[in-house]
Every structure is written in C-alpha cells, then in structure tokens.
Amino acid sequence: MDDQKEKRFKEILEENGGRINRICQFYCRNVEDKKDMYQEVLVNIWKSLDKFRGDSAISTWIYRIAVNTSISFSGMASRDKKLYIDKVPQNLNFLLDENELYQKFQIEEQLEQLEICVNQLSVIEKILISLVLEGLTMREIADVVGLTEPNVKVKIHRIKEQLKQQLVR
Amino acid sequence: MKTMQHNSQQFDLENLVRGLQREDSRYLALTNSFKWIMWVLSPLYFLLFLAGVIVDRPEIDKIGFLFFSLAFLSFALLFNSLHKEFKAVDYGVSTLEMLRKAVGRYALCHPKTYLTIIPMLFSALGFSFTAQRGFPFASLEMRILVAFGSILLMLFCGALVGYFIWRKHQKPLRDQALIILKEMGG
Numbered sequence: 409m410d411d412q413k414e415k416r417f418k419e420i421l422e423e424n425g426g427r428i429n430r431i432c433q434f435y436c437r438n439v440e441d442k443k444d445m446y447q448e449v450l451v452n453i454w455k456s457l458d459k460f461r462g463d464s465a466i467s468t469w470i471y472r473i474a475v476n477t478s479i480s481f482s483g484m485a486s487r488d489k490k491l492y493i494d495k496v497p498q499n500l501n502f503l504l505d506e507n508e509l510y511q512k513f514q515i516e517e518q519l520e521q522l523e524i525c526v527n528q529l530s531v532i533e534k535i536l537i538s539l540v541l542e543g544l545t546m547r548e549i550a551d552v553v554g555l556t557e558p559n560v561k562v563k564i565h566r567i568k569e570q571l572k573q574q575l576v577r
Numbered sequence: 578m579k580t581m582q583h584n585s586q587q588f589d590l591e592n593l594v595r596g597l598q599r600e601d602s603r604y605l606a607l608t609n610s611f612k613w614i615m616w617v618l619s620p621l622y623f624l625l626f627l628a629g630v631i632v633d634r635p636e637i638d639k640i641g642f643l644f645f646s647l648a649f650l651s652f653a654l655l656f657n658s659l660h661k662e663f664k665a666v667d668y669g670v671s672t673l674e675m676l677r678k679a680v681g682r683y684a685l686c687h688p689k690t691y692l693t694i695i696p697m698l699f700s701a702l703g704f705s706f707t708a709q710r711g712f713p714f715a716s717l718e719m720r721i722l723v724a725f726g727s728i729l730l731m732l733f734c735g736a737l738v739g740y741f742i743w744r745k746h747q748k749p750l751r752d753q754a755l756i757i758l759k760e761m762g763g
Contacts, residue, residue, distance in 0.1 A: 554671025
C-alpha cells in the first residue's frame with residue numbers, strides 16, 4: 409500500500425514538477441522560501457493523494473493543491489504578499505496584442521510596471537493572473553478555483569482592463 | 578530525476594518521502610494510543626463502579642467512578658470524530674471549497690467546541706465526587722461544591738488558554754479566508 413502510494417507520488421512529481429515549480433516561482437522570489445513552498449505543496453499532495461479519485465485532470469488537481477497551498481503558506485493569503493512575474497515578453501501577451509508590442513524597448517519597463525500593478529490586486533485576482541500566465545484555459549481556471557467559467561471570464565476581463573489602463577497611463 | 582531538474586534547488590525527494598511516511602505512521606500510532614487509552618479507561622472505571630457496588634463502597638465513590646467512565650467514553654467518541662475530520666482535510670478540492678471548509682473548521686463556535694463541554698463536565702463531576710475528601714470542610718455538599726468549583730475554574734483557565742491560542746493562530750486564518758471568499762463572491 410505504502411509502496412504503491414510512493415510510486416504514484418513519484419510519478420505525479422515527475423510529470424508535474426515543472427508546474428509546481430512555476431507556481432512557487434510566482435509567489436516566492438527568495439530561493440529558500442521557494443524551496444519551502446515547493447516542499448509544502450509536496451506534503452499536501454502526499455496528504456491528499458488517497459482522496460484523488462480522478463474526477464478532474466491530474467494537472468487541475470496539482471494546480472488546486474499548489475494554489476491552495478499558496479494561500480495557506482506563511483501568510484500568502486495576505487493582500488500584501490507579492491506575486492512575482494518573470495520579465496519575459498510572453499508574459500505581456502495575455503494583456504496586449506501584437507501591435508501594441510512594437511515598442512520593444514519599453515517591454516522591460518512595462519513588465520516592471522505590470523508586476524507593480526499586479527501586486528495591487530486582491531489575493532484571488534493575483535491567483536487568477538498566475539493561472540492565466542501559466543497558460544490555463546478559462547475552464548481549467550474555473551475548475552481550480554471553484555468558480556463558474558463565465559464568472560472567471562468576467563473577473564479576468566475586468567483585471568485585464570484594469571491592468572491595461574494602469575499600464576498605458 | 579525530472580523533478581530535480583525542474584526544481585533548481587537541491588531537493589532530496591527520497592528523504593521527504595521517508596519523512597512523510599514516518600509522520601503518517603507516527604500520527605497513526607499517536608492517535609491509536611490515545612484512542613486505546615480512552616477505550617481502556619472507560620470500561621475500567623465502569624468496572625470500578627461495579628466493584629464498588631459489590632463490595633459496598635460509599636455511594637459518593639461509585640458516582641465518581643461512573644462519571645469518570647462516562648467522561649472517558651465521551652472523550653473517545655469525540656476524539657474519534659475529530660480524528661476523522663482531521664483526516665478528511667483535502668488540498669485537492671477547489672479553492673472556493675477549501676476556503677469554505679476552513680472557515681467552518683476554524684470557527685470558535687464550532688459544534689465540536691460545545692461537544693467538548695460534555696466530557697469536561699463528566700470528568701469535573703468525577704473529580705468532585707472522588708477527590709472531595711481532600712477538601713477541609715465538614716459538610717459533604719460543601720466539599721463536593723468546592724471540588725467542583727475548583728475543577729471548573731481549572732477548566733475555565735484551560736478554555737481561556739485555548740481561546741487565546743485560537744485568537745493567535747486560527748482566527749487570522751479564518752479572517753483571511755473570509756476576505757478571499759468575499760472577493761470571490763462566494
């Protein structure tokens with residue numbers, strides 16, 4: 409029984425280690441904090457493994473655990489907790505279309521600005537943005553956070569508008 | 578291993594798995610021992626009560642043993658239910674569901690909080706009847722009353738400590754969960 413659990417646990421980690429790592433990266437800049445959060449996500453995967461019945465995709469289940477852990481991880485629920493965004497141009501794509509990306513030299517500055525704006529959002533809005541940046545579909549995001557798909561769409565649309573306004577100012 | 582490559586930090590997965598398995602078995606052993614102590618003490622005190630009836634011990638002792646037996650039985654049942662609830666904590670549910678459950682679990686006025694009063698009260702009564710001889714009063718009623726009052730005072734202090742622990746650790750979590758739920762519109 410324990411061997412089976414261990415085998416399953418390791419398989420899940422092999423397939424989803426990258427996802428977990430990326431989610432941790434959104435919430436922790438410091439290497440030690442990231443390591444601690446990564447470990448906490450793993451502990452929660454282990455604790456919840458017996459209850460996973462395959463009702464949702466394994467990736468959705470992993471994102472749920474990672475996001476839920478991020479909320480409870482050392483005050484992550486606090487509005488002041490920062491969300492860190494990698495300074496790569498692709499991370500602006502969800503917000504701006506191709507034409508708006510013509511001023512390449514401004515990208516880095518915009519990414520800095522984006523991070524500042526994102527960190528003024530509420531906890532749940534930060535979570536939604538981290539999942540958008542992860543490339544999840546609206547359906548998948550709705551499954552992770554437990555809201556309806558239209559509700560998620562509306563919330564994300566509002567966040568995008570808000571961020572866009574702040575960025576173009 | 579892939580996981581190690583994804584995660585740039587030096588992460589000892591083998592050690593973590595061993596640790597988790599150790600923690601699981603340690604927790605299981607701990608809860609089992611506590612459960613068994615309660616399940617042994619309850620009939621033991623009931624046997625003491627029966628023995629008291631046979632050897633004609635003072636009524637007051639017999640009542641005390643009976644209350645202790647009831648206290649251990651209700652502790653065992655309560656512990657069993659808390660253990661099940663603890664094991665049911667699942668991080669694989671949606672954020673909305675997890676937050677709703679956390680709000681219920683960390684509430685001060687949780688039904689289980691009130692249920693703990695029952696075994697506490699039984700043990701207080703058990704103590705009052707069996708330990709009343711230690712109190713220097715002539716009247717039996719007075720001794721029982723003082724014994725009961727002192728144990729209630731101790732329980733009240735315990736509850737107060739529990740309240741401060743809740744205020745420091747659980748209340749902030751509950752408040753944060755409520756804020757996020759409000760933001761989610763749930």
